[in-house]
Amino acid sequence: MRNVIALAILLVTATANATPEISVSASATHDAITEGETTLSAEPEVAYAAVADYAQWSAMFPDIHQVIVTSRTAGDARVTLVHRDGNRDNLHFRNQPAARMVWFEDTGGRAEVWAELVFLPGDRPGTTRLHSRLYADVHGVASLFVSDRKLRTLREQRVRDDLTRLHAFFAREGSVAGR
Numbered sequence: 001m002r003n004v005i006a007l008a009i010l011l012v013t014a015t016a017n018a019t020p021e022i023s024v025s026a027s028a029t030h031d032a033i034t035e036g037e038t039t040l041s042a043e044p045e046v047a048y049a050a051v052a053d054y055a056q057w058s059a060m061f062p063d064i065h066q067v068i069v070t071s072r073t074a075g076d077a078r079v080t081l082v083h084r085d086g087n088r089d090n091l092h093f094r095n096q097p098a099a100r101m102v103w104f105e106d107t108g109g110r111a112e113v114w115a116e117l118v119f120l121p122g123d124r125p126g127t128t129r130l131h132s133r134l135y136a137d138v139h140g141v142a143s144l145f146v147s148d149r150k151l152r153t154l155r156e157q158r159v160r161d162d163l164t165r166l167h168a169f170f171a172r173e174g175s176v177a178g179r
Helices: 002-017 044-052 054-060 140-144 148-177
Strands: 022-026 033-040 064-073 076-083 088-094 101-106 112-121 128-137
Touching (some): 022 148, 033 148, 044 054, 044 101, 044 112, 044 128, 054 064, 054 148, 128 148
Antiparallel strands (some): 022 033, 033 128, 076 088, 112 128
16 A cells, blocks of 8 residues: 555656657757747637737746836837846747747847747637747858857757746746636
């Protein structure tokens, strides 16, 4: 009987600590794009609206200390993300609300970087299938110092980390809303 109880405790603990189902892969269409997917515990409209509300990004992504929106019209915005280590990312958003797509590009770095997040209906009611694409490439002199393999590894890690954080955020939000 003790073995059964111990096994049950291990299974419950393993399930509670399991990482969310996240898939990350190279794009079939472009070498500099990494794609990823996960399921969020929210309706697509709710998930899209939350991510399009840039002020919430510091709650979604723990490495972001402050969000500064410098301009905003319809689906277009200029946003500066201030990270805990002091680094800043200047982003230009061109969202497509009808498609529930958040799209942005980094306007201040040495690499060409853009990302899109598309919020699609999930397999079950109350869920969203989040599909992300991240493009990152370096050109010119910088390409001499960063290999394609290193860029691919960095893109894969970033997609995995961001999807994990968004999955956790919506799991928390869903559990709070369900109380």
